[in-house]
Amino acid sequence: MQDPLSAVLNLMEAKAAFAGGLSASGPWSVRFAAPDRIKFFALSKGECLFAVEGIETPFHLKAGDVVVYAARRAFTLATDLALPPEESSTLFRGRTNIVEIGGGGEFMLFGCHIDLRPSGFELLADRLPPVIHMRHDDGGTQRLQWMIAEMVRETGAAAPGMDTACSGLAQLMFLHVLREFLPKAGALDLGWLRAICDPRLAPAITLMHAEPQRNWHLPELASAAAMSRTAFADHFKAVSGMAPLAYLTRWRMRLAEKSLRDSNPSIATLSRQLGYTSEAAFSTAFKRVIGMSPRQYRIGKRKLETAP
Structure with missing residues (x-):
């Protein structure tokens, strides 16, 4: 990993x-x-x-x-x-x-x-x-x-x-x-950038990166970081500015973004690969993080590729 x-x-x-x-x-x-x-x-x-x-x-x-x-x-x-x-x-x-x-x-x-x-x-x-x-x-x-x-x-x-x-x-x-x-970096608003270099959070983040499709639960991630559930959630939020499972959602959407750029999976297939039980749930999460639906993102990418 x-x-x-x-x-x-x-x-x-x-x-x-x-x-x-x-x-x-x-x-x-x-x-x-x-x-x-x-x-x-x-x-x-x-x-x-x-x-x-x-x-x-x-x-x-x-x-x-x-x-x-x-x-x-x-x-x-x-x-x-x-x-x-x-x-x-x-x-x-x-x-x-x-x-x-x-x-x-x-x-x-x-x-x-x-x-x-x-x-x-x-x-x-x-x-x-x-x-x-x-x-x-x-x-x-x-x-x-x-x-x-x-x-x-x-x-x-x-x-x-x-x-x-x-x-x-x-x-x-x-x-x-x-x-x-x-x-x-002290008080700088670096968000997830600081989280990925935090040694206490690294074991949990490594697990989320390795198996983004898995239905991770807070106690599992806290255990990987050798912290209590409350201490882990508080520390993650203090370091990254977001909850652990919100980080997981963002990571999934960045992986989806890369897949839509580099290959041509169906939205249904991509949804399953990233752990979503429905295409609608995946599309809603993608739009919330990226700012547009997966289909809109794919259309925009193709327009850029065919532009003179």
């Missing part, structure tokens, strides 16, 4: 990809257009300011820091934000791997992005804060420093398979940031 975080990332088909790097020296400023996917970058050398539209105070990034950027807003990286920025689209046009400014050497940043299923933004990106800044001296970041050092070695050697190796390192970095950040 997969652990809860792996199951969710696999459902969204979240894949990290190495995008390239920026090496700079002297004063510089680069503006990036609003991204359409999660971006993250790691600094291996030097420092810079990171300014995001709509956030008043810029972030001060130093060597060893890692940033996950989930906002769909333009941002600027610079030594001095008063400098007129160069547009990233111009700077990186027609270039691959490492781009240099001013000869490079004083500053080094690696950029990556996360590809997601269309529903992934709602499931993941829209639940994350605009910026997750993991500082080099934060507790639990030692492994990140090793990954950054490996990325430096890979790009420096430019050996065959470098892009694949760097993308693999990027995937590990992203996973590690989620592991470190989500359980410590």
Whole structure:
């Protein structure tokens, strides 16, 4: 059985990809257009300011820091934000791997992005804060420093398979940031994201993920988590913002969404596969969670596929 975080990332088909790097020296400023996917970058050398539209105070990034950027807003990286920025689209046009400014050497940043299923933004990106800044001296970041050092070695050697190796390192970095950040996110409204990284809830969530069609009862799930029924229900609600069986319903509907996208099951078959005794009950639950009926969802998907 997969652990809860792996199951969710696999459902969204979240894949990290190495995008390239920026090496700079002297004063510089680069503006990036609003991204359409999660971006993250790691600094291996030097420092810079990171300014995001709509956030008043810029972030001060130093060597060893890692940033996950989930906002769909333009941002600027610079030594001095008063400098007129160069547009990233111009700077990186027609270039691959490492781009240099001013000869490079004083500053080094690696950029990556996360590809997601269309529903992934709602499931993941829209639940994350605009910026997750993991500082080099934060507790639990030692492994990140090793990954950054490996990325430096890979790009420096430019050996065959470098892009694949760097993308693999990027995937590990992203996973590690989620592991470190989500359980410590405090009062942020992360909903189910925090639940899947909660070690006390993990055994129960793993069971629901493994057998979503089963008619789970609260005492069974509480027993798996080694908690009383009341303590389990209270803790689940406090961590995720929803009841355990409401979480199960949402998980079922995300699986249904994926099936309707990737294959062509009948609504009756899908209902049975997910534990519903009637097509009507399944359709009602799907509409409540997804916002439209299964048939409407399937029609919309086909229109997108046939659109020019």
